[in-house]
């Protein structure tokens with residue numbers, strides 16, 4: 001589904017990603033971990049199409065298409081979804097209106113009829129249950145004044161509405177209490193299928209207890225320096241990143 | 254081309270301005286002041302960013318009063334907005350067209366100024382306050398006097414529909430006087446249609462008395478042709494416990510100058526000023542507002558927002574005056590601008606003069622670009638760039654539009670704004 005080959009990206013001339021290689025197949029869950037500032041959000045942003053980042057080398061294929069050639073909205077319509085680490089607040093834009101426009105854009109692209117207001121609301125109700133998000137939030141401006149947890153839930157709710165094939169969750173678990181974490185993870189798990197894939201960026205093993213990864217990767221200094229099974233995450237939980245940093249150092253001498 | 258120095262403008266007035274017998278004192282005063290001071294020079298602090306004399310000099314060559322043009326019911330019909338239901342006042346190059354208007358609601362009396370000769374004309378918008386009031390004093394031929402009777406709630410809006418088109422003269426000079434008596438309530442709408450693209454100066458003076466405990470809403474849509482020069486002096490006297498709300502939506506024109514003055518004359522007054530300007534091309538819109546708190550316990554709220562593209566220019570000058578007597582005043586002012594082009598400019602200036610010590614006063618202004626983070630967020634959910642931009646800009650503009658008091662007029666304006674904010678700014 002997703003093939004990343006030797007991806008390099010920089011911002012304002014400063015290289016951040018320095019040769020990422022990753023393949024994600026349908027039905028798989030990949031966890032990306034790594035110390036602060038290692039480039040995890042950058043990778044997620046580059047995949048979603050944020051324009052500040054300049055891709056200097058490498059390629060990304062999504063369902064066989066050159067992903068990097070597409071505008072952010074085209075990627076979304078193709079089925080890429082990024083749950084932001086820090087969702088922005090957008091005053092004056094109602095969550096419901098915005099989502100309806102988004103859903104219908106995506107549907108149109110996929111050759112489906114637009115949902116009328118009634119149908120849209122019923123789909124919305126159903127998906128709201130999935131992440132137990134409060135109806136009241138839907139009539140407010142997008143993310144405006146939402147708590148950290150509410151913002152994260154809203155991301156997963158939007159994901160449920162847009163039915164992506166590749167979901168990238170950037171620290172969706174950070175700042176969630178245990179109950180919220182369980183709810184959000186349940187939502188993600190229910191949306192998983194053999195046709196979809198998920199990349200979860202996280203610092204914490206506790207998320208991976210709920211969303212069990214097939215592969216765990218460690219990103220450090222803009223490269224994936226170690227990959228393994230879910231056991232790798234347990235090791236990291238126990239030992240931190242220092243031993244990996246040491247390994248990297250040793251290898252580069 | 255002539256240069257409109259003090260002497261030249263005097264000459265022009267002597268040579269080209271009309272001469273009317275009605276309201277002799279006002280005319281005389283206008284003439285004296287205009288002859289003495291001329292039109293604003295670039296040194297004039299009040300017109301620092303708006304070189305209107307220069308603009309007039311470059312644009313117009315005939316300072317005679319424009320004659321009436323031909324209007325008919327079909328034309329008028331075609332310029333009513335969808336869902337319009339209310340009283341209609343039609344103006345033909347500044348002159349009230351009684352035969353094309355319709356006023357049916359009880360509690361409202363409409364007459365021409367020349368018929369009713371109200372003595373209060375010129376007592377709210379005083380001649381010496383602005384050079385264009387003086388000029389209007391000289392030029393207006395007839396005008397309209399509206400009285401809203403005591404204790405009447407006028408349910409349907411009163412719609413001013415101005416038709417402008419230079420005709421053997423390029424000056425149009427509407428004059429409006431409104432008296433809303435005690436406990437009355439009324440909502441006014443205003444729209445101006447340019448019948449062609451030729452340049453003119455439309456120099457309006459509107460005076461409103463808002464009587465004790467009366468509530469008045471005035472919604473104005475400015476969208477005149479791209480060669481028009483528009484000056485609007487709008488002044489209200491607001492009496493005890495009365496409320497006045499102004500909404501001004503400016504969408505086109507060559508140069509537009511709005512002087513909006515709210516005199517809160519007593520306690521319990523509330524004055525609200527909302528403005529939205531969407532500017533493109535070389536349009537220049539200058540909003541000068543002035544709210545004068547004179548007695549304790551009054552409140553004013555002000556929000557002006559602008560979106561500027563191309564080489565357009567916006568000026569906002571908001572004066573809040575709180576007199577020594579006016580303790581417990583609440584005054585809020587906000588001006589926010591989004592620049593869509595590097596060549597667009599905004600000059601914004603709050604001007605606070607506060608002589609009382611126990612007041613709550615806040616003001617702020619921002620000028621920036623569209624929020625890139627928000628734009629990316631929306632696009633990452635599948636919205637096209639234009640859709641995302643439109644949605645963000647509309648969210649910005651919507652805060653002003655929501656104050657339009659008539660639902661159909663609001664819909665009409667919202668549709669225009671939305672269309673502009675789509676792909677077609």
Ligand SMILES: Nc1ncnc2c1ncn2[C@@H]1O[C@H](COP(=O)(O)OP(=O)(O)OP(=O)(O)O)[C@@H](O)[C@H]1O
Pocket residue numbers: 011012016034035036037038039040041042043052085
């Ligand atoms: N807009 C930017 N301008 C300059 N530097 C940036 C920008 N965005 C990211 N960086 C830098 O790129 C590096 C990688 O940042 P990134 O946000 O991808 O890290 P991360 O792995 O997601 O970290 P965290 O775990 O803290 O979320 C950091 O050093 C960061 O400071």
Ligand SMILES: [Mg+2]
Pocket residue numbers: 040041042085170171
């Ligand atoms: Mg990050």
